[in-house]
Amino acid sequence: MRILLADAFPAAHLAELTELGHDCDYRPDATTDQLAERLTGCEALVVRSTRVPASALDGADALRLVIRAGSGTNTIDCEAASRLGIHVCNVPGRNAVAVAELAFALLLALDRSICDNVADLRAERWDKKRYSRARGILGRRVGVIGLGQVGLAFAERAAAFGMEVYAVAKPGRSQETLDRASSIGVHFVDDLHTLARTCDVLSLHVPATDDTRHLIDADLLAQVQPRTIILNTSRGHLVDEDALIEALEDKDIRAGLDVYADEPATSTGHIESRLAKHPNVYGTHHIGASTEQAQQAVAAEVVRIVETFASGTVLHCVNLDEGRSPQPATHFGDDS
Structure with missing residues (x-):
């Protein structure tokens, strides 16, 4: 197949695609x-992060497969792809540990004010008194919103920390x-408001859909305790940012956001x-899945999706029926 790779892709797996007979147009920028x-x-x-609107798909005369090198597909116009008979596939679960690690890193950083510690040291300010007020996380209650691969990986790490x-x-x-x-020891409650009232930390691990838009809104934030920590390494769409800013100021809530x-x-x-500018927020640059380990695992699965599609089978399709692709793809460069 002729494949356009429109984001960074590990060199070893790019070479593997070429060795398998595919014609790869590598355009990471x-x-x-x-x-x-x-x-x-x-x-x-x-x-990976490049947006794929309907305007890009409409003129793609030969396109039959779009692969999102990650789990979320909200940057791809799946409705347009479906209309055109183009399969949209994702790579679920391969970056779950990386995202969970970042979420937990944000939790620890917020509890110990690590970013502020570093900033003051770099400015030659010493303030042990200010930074000796961490609450600690042992025995704290954490509410995991979404028990997919990332949510479960985060829950395992939280349980390991007591x-x-x-x-x-x-x-x-x-x-x-x-x-x-x-096996993790998860306690279940009836609804999201009960979870918000119960927990010291809320961590979001659900996809961006119409149903999850502004899942964290003013009504939910009214239920949380003062000094609650809210973590979002999923999608910005999940949080009503104006409502969160108000809660940051009124209830001394802190947030770790990617x-x-x-x-x-x-x-x-x-x-x-x-x-992102608020002093109660520790933010990162949407890097949850951006570890070498995660990207190698995702790339390996992309290669598998391409190969199975080329032989007539569709994996991890999110918009059309999984199973057989419309017809086996041509391997450019394969004269047999």
């Missing part, structure tokens, strides 16, 4: 505006998820965010 032109003649597109883990009971969870939650409502569409640029 491609912008959304350039996609339509670059996609001419391409059967597959691999993206925290009590809570989640909302939800019908339809797989037995595997319930068994894993049981995602924001209006992030730049590119990997570098300017961000204008009242939330």
Whole structure:
């Protein structure tokens, strides 16, 4: 297949795709505006953070597969892809540990005021009195919102640090998820408001959908205790930022955030965010999945998705039925 890779991709796995007979057009600095032109003649597109709007898909004459090198697909117009018969596939679970690690790092950093410690030391200020007031996390109650792969990985780390883990009971969870939650010692409550009232920490691990938009809103924030820590390493869409800013100021809530409502569409640029500037917020640059370990694992699964699609099978499809692809793809460069 001719494949456009429009974001950074590990060299070893790029070489593997080429060795397997695929014609790879590697454009790690491609912008959304350039996609339509670059996609001419391409059967597959691999993206990580690059947005894929309908305008890019409409003119893609040969495109049959879009792979998001990660779990979330909210940056891809899946409705347009479905209309055009283009399969959109993701790579679930391969970066779960990396995201969970960052969420837990933000929790520890907030509890011990690590970022402020570092800033003061770099400014040649010594203030042991101020920084000797951490609460500690042993025995604290953490509410995990979303028990997918990332949520469970975060819950395991919280339990290992002696925290009590809570989640909302939800019908339809797989037995595997319930068994894993049981082994962690997760306590279940009836609803999100009860979780908010119960816990010292809330950590978000759900996808961006219409149902999860502003999941953290003024009504929910009214339920949380003063000095609660809120962690979001999922999507900025989940939080009503105006309501959170008000709670930061009124209830001394603190937040550890890796995602924001209006992030730049590119990997570098300017961000204008009242939330990111707030002194009660420790923020990172949407880097939850950005570890070498995670990216190698994701890339290996991308290669597998490409190969199975080329042989006529679709894996991890989020918009059309999984199973057989419309027809086996052509391996450019394979004369047999």
